[in-house]
Amino acid sequence: MIITSVNNEKIKYLKKLKNTKFQQEEGLFLIEGEHLVNEALKANALNLTVSLKECNYGVENIVVTSNVMKSISSLSSVPTVIGVCKYLEEKESLGNKVIILDGIQDPGNLGTIIRSSCAFGFTSVILSPNCVKKYNDKVIRATQGMLFKTNVVTKNLNEFIPTLISKGYDVYGTDVISGIDVKKVTKKEKIAVVMGSEGNGLSNEVKALITKNIYINMSGACESLNVAVAASIIMHELR
Amino acid sequence: MIITSVNNEKIKYLKKLKNTKFQQEEGLFLIEGEHLVNEALKANALNLTVSLKECNYGVENIVVTSNVMKSISSLSSVPTVIGVCKYLEEKESLGNKVIILDGIQDPGNLGTIIRSSCAFGFTSVILSPNCVKKYNDKVIRATQGMLFKTNVVTKNLNEFIPTLISKGYDVYGTDVISGIDVKKVTKKEKIAVVMGSEGNGLSNEVKALITKNIYINMSGACESLNVAVAASIIMHELR
Numbered sequence: 001m002i003i004t005s006v007n008n009e010k011i012k013y014l015k016k017l018k019n020t021k022f023q024q025e026e027g028l029f030l031i032e033g034e035h036l037v038n039e040a041l042k043a044n045a046l047n048l049t050v051s052l053k054e055c056n057y058g059v060e061n062i063v064v065t066s067n068v069m070k071s072i073s074s075l076s077s078v079p080t081v082i083g084v085c086k087y088l089e090e091k092e093s094l095g096n097k098v099i100i101l102d103g104i105q106d107p108g109n110l111g112t113i114i115r116s117s118c119a120f121g122f123t124s125v126i127l128s129p130n131c132v133k134k135y136n137d138k139v140i141r142a143t144q145g146m147l148f149k150t151n152v153v154t155k156n157l158n159e160f161i162p163t164l165i166s167k168g169y170d171v172y173g174t175d176v177i178s179g180i181d182v183k184k185v186t187k188k189e190k191i192a193v194v195m196g197s198e199g200n201g202l203s204n205e206v207k208a209l210i211t212k213n214i215y216i217n218m219s220g221a222c223e224s225l226n227v228a229v230a231a232s233i234i235m236h237e238l239r
Numbered sequence: 240m241i242i243t244s245v246n247n248e249k250i251k252y253l254k255k256l257k258n259t260k261f262q263q264e265e266g267l268f269l270i271e272g273e274h275l276v277n278e279a280l281k282a283n284a285l286n287l288t289v290s291l292k293e294c295n296y297g298v299e300n301i302v303v304t305s306n307v308m309k310s311i312s313s314l315s316s317v318p319t320v321i322g323v324c325k326y327l328e329e330k331e332s333l334g335n336k337v338i339i340l341d342g343i344q345d346p347g348n349l350g351t352i353i354r355s356s357c358a359f360g361f362t363s364v365i366l367s368p369n370c371v372k373k374y375n376d377k378v379i380r381a382t383q384g385m386l387f388k389t390n391v392v393t394k395n396l397n398e399f400i401p402t403l404i405s406k407g408y409d410v411y412g413t414d415v416i417s418g419i420d421v422k423k424v425t426k427k428e429k430i431a432v433v434m435g436s437e438g439n440g441l442s443n444e445v446k447a448l449i450t451k452n453i454y455i456n457m458s459g460a461c462e463s464l465n466v467a468v469a470a471s472i473i474m475h476e477l478r
Binding site: 121 | 347351354355357358359360381383385388455457458460461463464465467468471472475478
């Protein structure tokens with residue numbers, strides 16, 4: 001059976017999952033395209049698929065028309081498959097390499113940082129409560145599926161950073177005024193790096209909690225890097 | 240005098256500059272927001288400003304209503320100032336550090352690479368003809384003004400790469416199969432790095448021209464990085 005109506009109850013339910021509040025209530029989120037659906041499947045996070053043709057990912061599948069798919073999708077070009085995933089487990093155990101994000105707003109930046117953190121063995125990404133949400137569709141797309149392999153957790157940084165320090169982590173800020181060149185940092189086993197927001201850098205509250213700073217050596221011509229680039233360079237150096 | 244009509248001839252002309260073909264014919268492009276206008280001014284590229292209030296950048300200024308500004312702007316929130324800039328000079332002298340982009344499609348990625356190239360002293364960015372255009376408004380925004388400090392030139396790579404090699408550049412591809420860890424490259428004075436497109440990597444034609452490859456060491460969990468991140472890490476290492 002093919003669902004042809006955008007007013008079908010199941011379809012209406014799926015469309016409501018694009019709303020952040022409803023998504024949180026249900027503990028479910030949508031992903032689009034074969035690559036992400038395959039990554040979700042491997043991570044055992046896939047609940048349901050919606051597709052244009054019969055397909056078998058080992059979970060319930062609904063076949064819909066292109067028009068119905070378009071009504072669910074957030075993309076300009078309609079995907080062949082959309083997946084419904086369970087909210088991911090958030091682990092208390094963070095690993096030895098942690099990246100902390102203070103107020104990151106751009107979904108592409110957050111997704112790219114999650115992707116890089118996975119590439120460089122930073123197994124936990126900590127978000128301040130005012131960051132863009134991790135289940136935002138643009139965030140998920142930019143992670144290229146690495147969301148399913150990374151422990152992304154929201155924490156109150158004013159409480160969290162002192163706890164990390166007390167557990168023996170070297171916590172580095174990225175303020176450039178009085179820092180160490182990232183290429184010259186003495187790498188301890190437990191490292192956390194805090195990146196500030198695109199417009200404003202680190203908040204004053206967070207700055208007050210940190211005693212060590214890292215900078216990336218740049219030519220005089222350019223004052224700053226994209227935050228996802230800066231975070232990735234630092235993780236590549238400190239891995 | 241304040242221009243209040245979106246049908247004013249000057250305003251119609253400015254709006255036409257959003258069209259790539261017309262932009263090329265006129266040799267002019269638009270930039271939005273104070274930061275970019277200031278960077279254009281420093282680079283002596285500013286021809287005209289359009290603003291909501293009287294302002295003085297030392298060039299002709301047109302004051303317009305918010306409604307007119309909105310009709311010219313590509314942004315969702317209306318800027319206070321838009322600048323009209325002259326097409327930038329493209330230099331034949333490329334410097335010792337060159338980054339070459341083979342088919343980059345995403346304007347955010349191109350802009351971010353231009354920004355990073357400026358930070359790390361890669362003074363020329365070479366685009367294959369099928370890359371996104373450098374005067375695309377999203378490219379310009381992502382450069383954060385560094386477009387005005389970087390020599391961005393389009394070249395036929397099949398001719399350009401052999402020329403670079405003959406001039407004594409070490410030209411590195413970024414195919415991962417048989418490469419050198421970027422941290423272990425013996426840095427020669429003249430270096431060029433070729434980055435492939437987001438979906439497909441390097442084209443076969445370009446691969447055939449290159450004998451040396453670089454890779455970025457990653458954990459097994461993640462297969463690839465965002466191309467702007469990868470380019471930036473490589474430039475940071477090889478600067």
